[in-house]
Amino acid sequence: MAPPSVLMVGTGEYTTGFVGGGASGSDKKVGVVGLTMFDLRRRGKVGKLSMVGVSGRKFPAIKQHLHKNISEVYNGLDVSFESFPADDQTDPDAYKAAIDALEPGSAITIFTPDTTHYPIALYAIQRKIHVLITKPATKLLEDHLKLLEESRKHGVFVFIEHHKRFDPAYADARAKAQKLGDFNYFYSYMSQPKFQLETFKAWAGKDSDISYYLNSHHVDICESMVPEYTPVKVTASASTGTAWDLGCVAETEDTITLLVDWRKKSDPSRVATGVYTASWTAPQKAGVHSNQYFHYMGSKGEIRINQAKRGYDVADDEQGHLVWYNPFYMRYAPDEEGNFAGQTGYGYISFEKFIDAVTALNEGRVTLDELDKRGLPTLRNTIATTAILHAGRKSLDEKRSVEIVSDGSDNGWSFK
């Protein structure tokens, strides 16, 4: 069977690294999705590639950027793809024509503002197209559950791109946590520098908040570490002021903290506390693009991980400060033959696992239930994360604690 064709939806920082007319100032100057897909095509794992955005006018510059920063760097790696809409058109619905051009069994990746994940994913699922959605899967719990129902109806795989599940340190810690008794306490912090508010000005504070953008990572890690527990109450708190000083819209919070009560499914007397904090108003020159760490405590032990300053550090006069790099996430240095060599990074592995699962499903070698049982970040395995993030938003908007009620079934989730 031919490898699946893949349509990349969204042409921004994560897909191409091209933002605001040039390369992103973050650690993703050439993006992640495009580079990974071009390399998976070189390795024969994906077939035809296409990309869709809102404005076709950006494509000539994007193609030039990819040629200069990928083809010329990695041994002439083929960066060609079919683009939608045409170079002289602007069309927010162009994703429909791009998806209609795919064969059933093909796949799409969605890296667009959070509010657009649901309609784009639903359109693809209903046409028997497998879907990878960046985190957060959806903003609303009911949308997440609807996508789950539709994906089972149409027999397609939906994978949420929670790449931190494949970070070697986090994956090892998850296994260790299973041996540390009952879940008792989890604390996480994740931040990015203020300039991201400029990169994301089209949607930051309007279509998404910092909790959806960054807390989503550690809430998912926590969910994946404690399958015996379910979240029952969320109380959110936010700090404000810095984003406003930078000209962001009034709804933009700086830092959001979610305080979550978790209860053991088999013994409701066992309660655990999760505290998840995320910020996009961190200093510009913190030395790392994303600060990120967590502390897990069980009844028989604890785990502490600091993911920010690992790998190696570089002092570069042009940067004017020490910078820590993380090649475990995306390794951009070519190998001795000049080819891209980042296949071991968890930013890449996450996409390869999705594509391998799609191929195995298309060839009848695996079922959707088996993929859920493998603990992959499927729609079914990430319901609690969406419930917590949505409850956090409600808690801030309604200025109260929000209870999460669940009977354990796919559709049995609601708020009180």
Ligand SMILES: NC(=O)c1ccc[n+]([C@@H]2O[C@H](COP(=O)([O-])OP(=O)(O)OC[C@H]3O[C@@H](n4cnc5c(N)ncnc54)[C@H](O)[C@@H]3O)[C@@H](O)[C@H]2O)c1
């Ligand atoms: N940038 C990162 O480091 C990163 C990492 C992980 C996940 N994400 C997630 O990626 C999403 C945003 O993508 P980004 O980081 O590339 O941001 P971005 O703002 O740079 O790009 C967003 C892209 O979405 C496109 N878009 C908007 N509406 C669309 C539509 N209707 N059809 C097709 N394309 C549409 C825009 O044209 C733009 O190219 C968010 O959900 C975010 O949480 C980003």
